[in-house]
Amino acid sequence: MxxxxxxxxxxxxxxxxxxxxxxxxxxxxxxxxxxxxxxxxxxxxIEHESYIIGLTGSPGVGKSTLTGQLVKRLVEKDMKVGVISVDPTSPFSGGAFLGDRVRLSEISCHPNVFMRSLASRGYKGGISRAVFDISLLYEAFGMDVIIIETVGVGQAEFEIYKLVYTTILILIPGAGDSIQAQKAGIIEIADIYDINKKDLGGDEVAVQIEMMLDDATATQSGWRPPVIMTNSIKGEGVDELLERIWEHKEYVELSDLFEEKKKRRYAYKVKDAIMNKIESILLNNLFNEEDLKDIGSKIVNNKFKIHEKIHNIFENVHFDIKKE
Amino acid sequence: MxxxxxxxxxxxxxxxxxxxxxxxxxxxxxxxxxxxxxxxxxxxxIEHESYIIGLTGSPGVGKSTLTGQLVKRLVEKDMKVGVISVDPTSPFSGGAFLGDRVRLSEISCHPNVFMRSLASRGYKGGISRAVFDISLLYEAFGMDVIIIETVGVGQAEFEIYKLVYTTILILIPGAGDSIQAQKAGIIEIADIYDINKKDLGGDEVAVQIEMMLDDATATQSGWRPPVIMTNSIKGEGVDELLERIWEHKEYVELSDLFEEKKKRRYAYKVKDAIMNKIESILLNNLFNEEDLKDIGSKIVNNKFKIHEKIHNIFENVHFDIKKE
Structure with a gap:
């Protein structure tokens, strides 16, 4: 064919x-x-604009369940929803443990819902490339809302916030130090904080975050990120979460922010595409796996000379990159 | 000066x-x-070889405390130890929440111990670059053991396993789905599984992992990764963890694996250096922040033409990269 x-x-x-x-x-x-x-x-x-939401947090905080709850409410309002779930999957087996997803299968059969799980590794051109392209496809398909669900800890995964208009950070109580770490990771970029599994005692975390927001200079932008509590399994607090999302959407759309965020989204994609192109030119031609292994072998008994070796490589490689 | x-x-x-x-x-x-x-x-x-260990796991599993316990035992055996902790830190404030580290300050004052915390973002040349260079410096300093402690969820952070000889994956019980996700992330590359906070009920997780290892083809390599349980705060099980580390070290050193792992380590560094070099050439010259913003602005009302735009950029940019 x-x-x-x-x-x-x-x-x-x-x-x-x-x-x-x-x-x-x-x-x-x-x-x-x-x-x-x-x-x-x-x-x-096609002329269509979707509103793009990011849901991020460590593994186990309940992102998938919360996504399911949000999707359920959105379709009840006759909205078309597209979901992209980024799974931290094995680079070896290539298979994801889709336990979480299975639970969502019921809602994903709804005619107005489309869900896709992506492994976060082993993607040609990286995960950002695939997430952007699929979200663009969702926009063309006429989705009202797109939800991008991702583990927000890694360097690459973190950057996904550049692709969305509202970022929700999900935390869980009781993890002690973990909250500190989670906070430090992504806290300033969140537009909404959601403390999930609130029955485990979310008040303390909420107070911590409010205090942090009091200190933060980031809040001077005009939007004070709300801190809410949910129990995603029981569906408690999800209506409030949705209300806060609409409030932030309104705030974004009524200011210059929407234009800025869209520009950032496209600029990020262009940069990503350029870097991927170069990487593939380089790794497929000049420095393929064999070449790199070969270089590795030569250094193995001279490890403290590795920087000299790299320096020599650059001396002998000519990068001539120019725009016409 | x-x-x-x-x-x-x-x-x-x-x-x-x-x-x-x-x-x-x-x-x-x-x-x-x-x-x-x-x-x-x-x-x-200088001629010196350190043994390099990677400790990885989601935020909150107790990596820092466990590292502290290991370091304590290593110095008791008169070993020199260097620690690199990769923190998922804010790209905005630049400041890490160092609560975890403070606890380690006592042990870090020992003359045979050196510890360094790195933010995982905002590094010139990325986190892998800094982690490699510092570990090489530790080797030159004569460290017997180097511990690299990192959140193993992200794409970039994950790759750090290519820099170490023994990888320990730390999980915690009770997180339900989270274990699934954590597993999926990094499980095949682990040489030792440690279920920390075992008092929360680690048996179930241990069984899950053992079952997974039974299925895994990866274990055909000759090393069946042991699954152990610790309570890092009380120090329980840490001696056993250390024993397993020495067993794996012996296994690695007596096979071709040691040479292979060292070659992989240096090859990874060379690739990383090449990619960083190209990225800086590109982003400082042809496509700086302003250029990218500008491109973003032009696309904002024509988003479905973004791939065409990117295609045109490549048509007009000449990449001439050659080795002499």
Whole structure:
């Protein structure tokens, strides 16, 4: 079958709101990053804007359950919702432990809902690339809300906040030092704090965060991040969480922030694409796995000379990169 | 003061086992990556090999306390120990919440111990760069053991396992789904599993991991990763953890693995250095923050054309990279 025809056909069905076509286009984009160019050439007459929300927090804080609760409420309001879950998956087996996801399968069958789980490693062009491209596809599909759910601890995962308009940080009580660590990780970028599993005693954490917000210079921007408490399994507090999300959305849309956040989103994508391009040129040609292993072997008995070796590599490699 | 003289002088004092000189060289390497070249030119006559251990796990599992317990036992055996703690720190404030570290201050004053905390973001050349360079400095300083303690969830943080010889994954019981997620993240690369906070009921997790190891193809390598339980605050099980570490060390050193792991360590550093070099060339010259913002602005009302825009950028940029 002619592949061009296939993409064109898929895009036609996609425009008719065919979820199977959406699923196949996502798979295509996941496996063949370059296909995005052609896919969006068929979709560039679409005019639609989704509101993009990020849900972040350490493993085990209840992100998936909370996402499920939010999605349930959004579809009750006749909204179309797209979810991207970034899983910290093995780079070896390639398989995710999808226990969490299974629970969401009921809600994901709703005609207005589409969910996709991504492994956070082993992606051609990295996880940010796939998350951006899929969120763009969701926008073209006419989603009202897109939720990007991610472990916000890592360097790469953390950057995903640059792709969303409202960032929700989920914490849990009782973890003691862990709260400190969690806080330190991502706390200033959160627009809303949610203390989940509140029955474990969330008051103390809430007080800690409020105190921190009192000190923070970041809050001078005009938005004081609210601190709320939920129990995602029982669904308690989720309505309030949603209210706070709408309040922040309104705040963002009524200020210059929306334009700024959108620009940041696209600038981030462009930078990401450029870096990926260079990396693939480099690692496929000049320094492939074999070359690197070879260099490693030569250094192994001279380890303190490694910087000299690297210096020599740069002396002998010419980077001529220019814009026309 | 002549800077060259300064580095030379610091390196002389470093060779006399002056910890203040070590501290200053680390700071230099942290702030000025390029200084590593000159520093190691003064140290390349040293012959010493450290054994490098990685301790990884989600925030709150007790990595710092466990590290403290291990360090205490190592110095009791007259060993010199260097610790690198990678903190998930704010990219904005730049400040880490060092609560955990404070507790370790007593042991860190011991003459045979040196500890350094790194923020995991905002590093010139990324966190891997700093972690490698500091570990190399520790090796030159004559450390018997180096412990690299890191949150093993993120893409970048995860890769730190390529820098160590024995990887210990720390889990905690009772987190339910979280264990699933934690497991999925890093489980196949662990050489030892430690279930910390065992008083919260570690048996179930231990069984889960043992079952997973039964299934795993990874264990066919000849080393069946042991699963042990500790209570890091009370110090329970730490002696056993240390025994398992020595067993793995022996296993590694008696096989080809040691050579392989060392080659991997240096190859990783070389790749990392090359990528950093290119990134800085690119982002400082052709695509600086302003350029990217500018591109972002142009796309904001044409978002579905972003891939076309990126494609055009590549059409007009010439990458000519060649080795002599």
């Amino acid at each position: 002619d592949k061009k025809y296939d993409i064109e056909d898929l895009c036609e069905r996609f425009k008719d709101e065919d979820k199977v076509a959406l699923a196949r286009l996502i798979t295509l984009i996941e496996n063949e990053p370059d296909s995005a160019l052609e896919i969006f050439q068929h979709l560039d007459d | 002549d800077k060259k003289y300064d580095i030379e002088d610091l390196c002389e004092r470093f060779k006399d086992e002056d910890k203040v000189a070590l501290a200053r060289l680390i700071t230099l390497i942290e702030n000025e990556p390029d200084s590593a070249l000159e520093i190691f030119q003064h140290l390349d006559d």
